[in-house]
Structure formats: C-alpha cells, structure tokens
Amino acid sequence: MNPPLALEEAQARLLALAPVLPAETITTEAALGRVLAQDLHATRTQPPADLSAMDGYALGPSDGPWALVGESRAGAPFAGVIAPQECVRISTGANVPEGGTRVLLQEDARVTDGMVTASEVPPTGRHIRLRGFDFHGGDLLLPRGTRLNAGRIALALSGGHGSVSVTRPVRVAVLDSGDELSVDPANCLPHQIPASNGAMIAAMLAPLGCEVLRLGPVGDDMAALEAALARAEGADVLVTSGGASVGDHDLIKPALANWGAETAFWRVAIKPGKPLLVATRGTQVILGLPGNPVSSFVTAFLFALPLVRALQGDVAPLPAALTMQAGEPLPAIGPRREFLRAVIEGGAVRLAGSQDSSALSALAAADCLIDRAAHAPAAAAGEALRVFPLRIG
Structure with missing residues (x-):
C-alpha cells in the first residue's frame, strides 16, 4: 500500500483533474x-463628466462675488457656460458646468439678492470628481x-x-452513506445519528453557485449505493461522505469501481481526513470524504471547494493562509499534519473546543483552522501560527 500523500501534492494532483468548464452569458x-x-x-468612462462631490455652488474662476445664473442637478445639468464672475447652484453628483472650477460648500456660502459670497474661497478643483478618475x-x-x-x-x-x-455552474452530486444515518433528525433510534454531512457539504458548496444534487443518505448496501451512483451520471463532481476507509462495511470504493471509476489516489497525511479518496470516471471527478463530520468538513474545505473553484476558472482556487499569534498554549502534534478548529479573538487564535473528529459543537464555533505541521512541538501563547480563515466564497 502506498504511503499517504502530502497535502500539497494531493491538492496539486486533484486540481490537475479539473479543466475549466464551458462559459455561458x-x-x-x-x-x-x-x-x-x-x-x-x-x-x-466613470465618471462620464466632471461631477460635484458636494452640495453647494459651482464657481467661475474669480474670487467673487458671483452672480447666481442657474442650477445643475444630478440628471439635469446646467446647459450654459458660466463666466468668471458667475456661479450655479449644484447638487452632489451633478455635472460641473463648463467654466466651473471649484465647488463652494453651501454652508460656506451667503446668497443676497442673487449674488453669492464665500466665507472662504475654495481652491481650484476643490470638491470636483474629475471625469474618468475611477476608470x-x-x-x-x-x-x-x-x-x-x-x-x-x-x-x-x-x-x-x-x-x-x-x-457555467458546477454540477455536484453529494452522497452520504452509512447504516447509522437517520433522515429524520427528530426521530433517531438509539443506534442512529442524524444525517448531517450531506446538508453540510451542500451548504459549503452553495456560495460557489453550484448546482447540488443530494443523493443520500444511503445505507451500507451495495445495490442501494449503485442505484444512487446511477443518478450522478450528469454530475461534474461526485462527493461522497463515509464508507471510504477499510472497514468491512466501507463499500464506497468497490461501489465506485463497479460504476466504472478509477482511483487516482487514496489517503492523505492529514488529521482529520486521512482516508480521502480521489477517483475519476470519464470527465467526472470523484471525492470520497471520511464519514466523521469534522473530517468531512475539513477535507471538503481543503479539497472539494478548491476543486470546484478550479473547474470555474478561479485563478486562486486554494484557501489562503494567514499568520496569527496563538492565544493560548497548544499541545505537540503527532506524526500527521493536523488542522485544529479554532476561533479568532483579538487578533489571536485559540482552540474552539474538543478536537475530536465527531465534535460538531467545536466545528460550529470555529471560524478558522490552525495548520500544525507533523511532529510540531508544543506552541506557547504568542507564538506565530499558520491559520486558514473559514471563508467559503
């Protein structure tokens, strides 16, 4: 059996399977x-003309006083040309008339018998947005x-x-599997848990504008799995959750093989999420995620979302990391690179709670993942950490 792949190698091999999809208008x-x-x-061109940035008076180039000769409103410009000793009343966003060189704020102006004077004459160009300053x-x-x-x-x-x-939108089929999954979260038997992974993955995909087809939950039954897979024929991507490991009832790999899929690689040296499966079936890309909900979330964040972004032509499909300070001491890390669920507080990060791969309360509280290298020693508070904010779009 081949050793698990490093994260970056696995991501690169996955994205190499993702040609950009066709366009639509x-x-x-x-x-x-x-x-x-x-x-x-x-x-x-924006702005399409010189515009006033404020309410007031567009002034000719003299030092005043100025004869008030008209008005320029947004959408209704003054039609004439103003002379040096003239001005027009002007509103924010209105065209500055030809001959206007600056705008006097209305609170700095005094109007008497049709003449405008200024408590302080503004300099040339003041309060004017020049044509094309944006683009x-x-x-x-x-x-x-x-x-x-x-x-x-x-x-x-x-x-x-x-x-x-x-x-065009990426068509993603999402299949969660396991005999323990209950469709009705309000009525679980003692040997069941509510099926949440499919809904969670679909929610992660929604900000990317995907067309998501839910295919589960499906029990650990080969015939039922093959029937569900048949419904994924038109998908660009198939994401499965559960059944991708090596247990007696982990049937995703043989079901995919029966469906005609070919394994590209299996297992990545990360925690949580080691038993990740990547396969292809024609132009379809298949991601087999672990069944534990936190493992499923982390691998979807690190693999499924980048895959969809790459298919969309996104120039930066991988999540971007930041450097932040540890807000508390962190324990040493074992032989696998680990992604810890954490929260950002006051510019530092602390653990969100239990790091067990089934702990949804900590996942729900988390807004970032701390990326800890394999065999990393314990980290002290204040130490620099590599952090992935949990931004989806």
Missing part, C-alpha cells in the same frame, strides 16, 4: 458568486478568473456591462 445582476470567463473591459473606456476592470461579489457586480454594471460571460 448571464445578466450581471444574476452573476453573484460566478467566475468571469473573459477579461472585462470598461465600455464607458476610462477600455480600461481592464476585472480579469478572467475573478469571482463576482457585490462590489465587482457594481463595477461591472458601472463599466457598461449588463451581461457577463461566466463559467
């Missing part, structure tokens, strides 16, 4: 969480491989794009 407003399939260039037509707004969030959707729309080309 959708409305920009519907593209939250989707990944751009093409570079996005501005088709217009010009033709500028690169967002490169291919960018995931669209709220701010990027606003930028795309401001750049003139009512629709965008994005990779």
